[in-house]
Amino acid sequence: MLREMLRVRRFEERCVELYSAQRIRGFMHLYVGEEAVAVGVCDALDPQDAVVSTYREHGHALARGMPMESLMAEMFGKVTGCSRGRGGSMHLFDVARRFYGGNAIVGGGLPLAVGLALADRMRGQTRVTTCFFGDGAVAEGVFHESMNLAALWRLPVLFVCENNLYAMGTALARHQAQTDLALRAAGYGMVSWAVDGMDVDAVASAARRAVALVRSGTGPCFLEMRTYRFRAHSMYDSDRYRDKAEVEAWKQRDPLPALALRLRADGSLDDETWQAMEAEVAREVDAAVEAAEAAPTEPVEDLTRFVRSESAPS
Amino acid sequence: MTTTTLTSYRVAVREALREAMHRDERVFLMGEDVGAYGGSFGVSLGLLEELGPERVRDTPLSEAAFVGAGIGAAIGGMRPVVEVMTVNFSLLALDQILNNAATLLHMSGGQVNVPLVVRMTTGGGRQLAAQHSHSLEGWYAAIPGLTVLAPATVADARGMLWPALLDPDPVLIFEHGGLYNVEEPLADDAGPVDITRAAVRRPGTDVTLIAYGGTLSVALAAADLLADDGVDAEVVDLRVLRPLDDETVVGSVRRTHRAVVVDEGWRTGSLAAEVSARITEQAFYDLDAPVQRVCSVEVPMPYARDLEQAALPQPGRVVDAVRAVVG
Ligand SMILES: Cc1ncc(C[n+]2csc(CCOP(=O)(O)OP(=O)(O)O)c2C)c(N)n1
Numbered sequence: 001m002l003r004e005m006l007r008v009r010r011f012e013e014r015c016v017e018l019y020s021a022q023r024i025r026g027f028m029h030l031y032v033g034e035e036a037v038a039v040g041v042c043d044a045l046d047p048q049d050a051v052v053s054t055y056r057e058h059g060h061a062l063a064r065g066m067p068m069e070s071l072m073a074e075m076f077g078k079v080t081g082c083s084r085g086r087g088g089s090m091h092l093f094d095v096a097r098r099f100y101g102g103n104a105i106v107g108g109g110l111p112l113a114v115g116l117a118l119a120d121r122m123r124g125q126t127r128v129t130t131c132f133f134g135d136g137a138v139a140e141g142v143f144h145e146s147m148n149l150a151a152l153w154r155l156p157v158l159f160v161c162e163n164n165l166y167a168m169g170t171a172l173a174r175h176q177a178q179t180d181l182a183l184r185a186a187g188y189g190m191v192s193w194a195v196d197g198m199d200v201d202a203v204a205s206a207a208r209r210a211v212a213l214v215r216s217g218t219g220p221c222f223l224e225m226r227t228y229r230f231r232a233h234s235m236y237d238s239d240r241y242r243d244k245a246e247v248e249a250w251k252q253r254d255p256l257p258a259l260a261l262r263l264r265a266d267g268s269l270d271d272e273t274w275q276a277m278e279a280e281v282a283r284e285v286d287a288a289v290e291a292a293e294a295a296p297t298e299p300v301e302d303l304t305r306f307v308r309s310e311s312a313p314s
Numbered sequence: 315m316t317t318t319t320l321t322s323y324r325v326a327v328r329e330a331l332r333e334a335m336h337r338d339e340r341v342f343l344m345g346e347d348v349g350a351y352g353g354s355f356g357v358s359l360g361l362l363e364e365l366g367p368e369r370v371r372d373t374p375l376s377e378a379a380f381v382g383a384g385i386g387a388a389i390g391g392m393r394p395v396v397e398v399m400t401v402n403f404s405l406l407a408l409d410q411i412l413n414n415a416a417t418l419l420h421m422s423g424g425q426v427n428v429p430l431v432v433r434m435t436t437g438g439g440r441q442l443a444a445q446h447s448h449s450l451e452g453w454y455a456a457i458p459g460l461t462v463l464a465p466a467t468v469a470d471a472r473g474m475l476w477p478a479l480l481d482p483d484p485v486l487i488f489e490h491g492g493l494y495n496v497e498e499p500l501a502d503d504a505g506p507v508d509i510t511r512a513a514v515r516r517p518g519t520d521v522t523l524i525a526y527g528g529t530l531s532v533a534l535a536a537a538d539l540l541a542d543d544g545v546d547a548e549v550v551d552l553r554v555l556r557p558l559d560d561e562t563v564v565g566s567v568r569r570t571h572r573a574v575v576v577d578e579g580w581r582t583g584s585l586a587a588e589v590s591a592r593i594t595e596q597a598f599y600d601l602d603a604p605v606q607r608v609c610s611v612e613v614p615m616p617y618a619r620d621l622e623q624a625a626l627p628q629p630g631r632v633v634d635a636v637r638a639v640v641g
Binding site: 050052081082083084085086087091093094095100101102103105108110111112113114115116117118119120122123129141142145146148149152305306307308309310311 | 342368373374376378379380381382383384385386387388389390391392394409410413414418419420421422423424425426427458459461481482483
């Protein structure tokens with residue numbers, strides 16, 4: 001899991017450089033500080049499980065096993081990108097890995113996850129659909145509709161709320177009447193609990209418990225991940241709505257060094273392994289950038305492809 | 315020689331649903347009151363007893379969630395038919411229809427198909443006032459990524475669902491609320507119909523009346539009135555509101571040289587506006603007169619009968635519009 005968190009961190013750090021160099025454009029939302037959530041949760045999932053994500057999904061996509069090359073190429077808008085350059089940072093898709101986006105409508109993915117779970121239930125599959133969303137989504141009507149539907153029909157959905165305390169610039173207490181989000185879910189008769197989202201072990205063990213519960217058929221589960229984003233909401237955000245001191249305090253709890261420290265303490269990580277890991281990840285990032293630079297874009301003649309399917313009705 | 319049975323539009327839709335659910339176990343119906351209640355328009359009456367609550371699913375009042383769940387289920391390998399009570403309520407699910415159903419295939423670079431069918435009631439004429447009577451299908455017809463169908467006949471009500479379910483992409487079917495009680499002879503072996511073409515419902519030589527869904531009967535009634543006056547009107551039923559079948563429409567106008575579009579939507583930004591523009595773009599030099607439009611008056615639909623009837627396209631208004639173009 002250390003390696004996975006490092007991949008997400010280094011990938012995004014490179015994305016920032018490329019964004020400044022204008023190689024990557026558009027809205028880009030970074031996950032720095034929240035890596036333990038994606039990595040811990042995805043660690044608990046089986047390959048046949050599904051993931052529905054948000055616009056802040058680089059971490060989810062990488063942790064789900066999507067190749068870094070296809071992500072980077074997508075950021076560049078290249079045809080080799082996972083969405084053939086039509087999605088960009090906010091719309092990463094990989095159906096083969098059951099990764100269903102990349103949704104830039106806050107709360108928009110929630111009913112999709114409910115429907116994927118419904119399909120699994122109706123087809124007799126014991127798969128789990130995991131839906132990531134932020135604390136901001138909890139205020140949307142579709143959140144409540146989706147929670148109600150999933151609980152009513154006891155569907156196999158794992159709701160993972162990434163409570164990073166802010167919806168863009170609006171602090172949790174300024175947008176939620178009830179700031180204990182796990183409590184809100186409990187109101188739907190759903191098993192729910194809050195987890196320290198800065199501790200990847202805590203995340204992974206909570207996720208394993210929740211996934212097992214969901215898979216057993218008792219209905220959906222809700223995990224409130226208490227986490228924090230170290231960087232601004234997006235590349236366009238000057239981050240004036242929160243204290244520097246608050247950010248610094250959370251950085252002291254950076255999940256990456258925290259895990260490294262623990263692994264060193266129990267003797268399973270030494271300098272050499274760490275450096276080798278760093279070097280390997282750096283090579284992976286370099287290779288992804290190189291491939292993205294070299295890749296072609298979709299020809300403009302193909303602009304209108306994928307509006308409707310090319311396959312004839314069967 | 316095939317035999318026919320007098321069949322209502324409502325029963326035709328029901329039979330289409332029943333057949334689809336028996337043909338393919340992935341097909342299921344979901345929506346508000348589709349089960350125990352039998353559908354708010356009685357379309358699904360009896361289907362719950364026949365197919366069970368898994369296949370005929372009552373949902374909570376939550377348009378965004380159950381339409382979105384339909385999208386998710388379609389992605390997950392099922393073939394959901396989602397019923398939304400009326401197009402007015404579908405606005406609560408517009409985000410899901412536009413931002414997900416219509417968009418996922420493109421945004422994912424061709425990976426995510428959404429083989430979903432959404433059925434909803436549209437239209438006025440039943441004194442249900444402004445929040446239950448509007449004709450917004452033209453708005454949906456403006457969205458790339460969707461197919462929009464408007465069955466105006468019992469045969470189309472019977473035959474459009476199955477091909478819609480075979481489509482790998484989302485299809486919206488608009489059923490005009492005034493049509494459910496209409497009865498027409500239906501062939502006992504009636505099956506799927508072509509969902510790509512408009513249809514000439516009445517051939518004629520002097521003017522083309524273009525209508526769809528609830529306005530087809532208005533256009534046909536106008537054509538009868540015109541015939542008494544010696545004007546021979548051709549009536550084209552669009553049937554498919556997106557993608558529009560320009561060939562049939564423009565082909566007819568090239569023969570008659572005059573066109574009147576009859577649309578229950580509001581005139582401004584209407585489907586009628588789109589059809590009119592296409593005729594002008596493609597057949598300008600064949601026209602003997604400007605294209606006319608008969609649409610709903612631009613008011614929220616009133617309750618009072620006289621006001622409502624005055625707001626809706628009526629055969630008399632169509633006749634007047636035709637008189638203006640037939641010199
Ligand atoms: C429906 C909708 N409203 C507004 C926005 C603009 N917007 C984008 S992100 C965001 C904040 C969401 O915060 P949260 O759900 O907590 O997720 P986070 O960004 O913190 O991960 C807003 C308001 C949007 N994308 N979608």
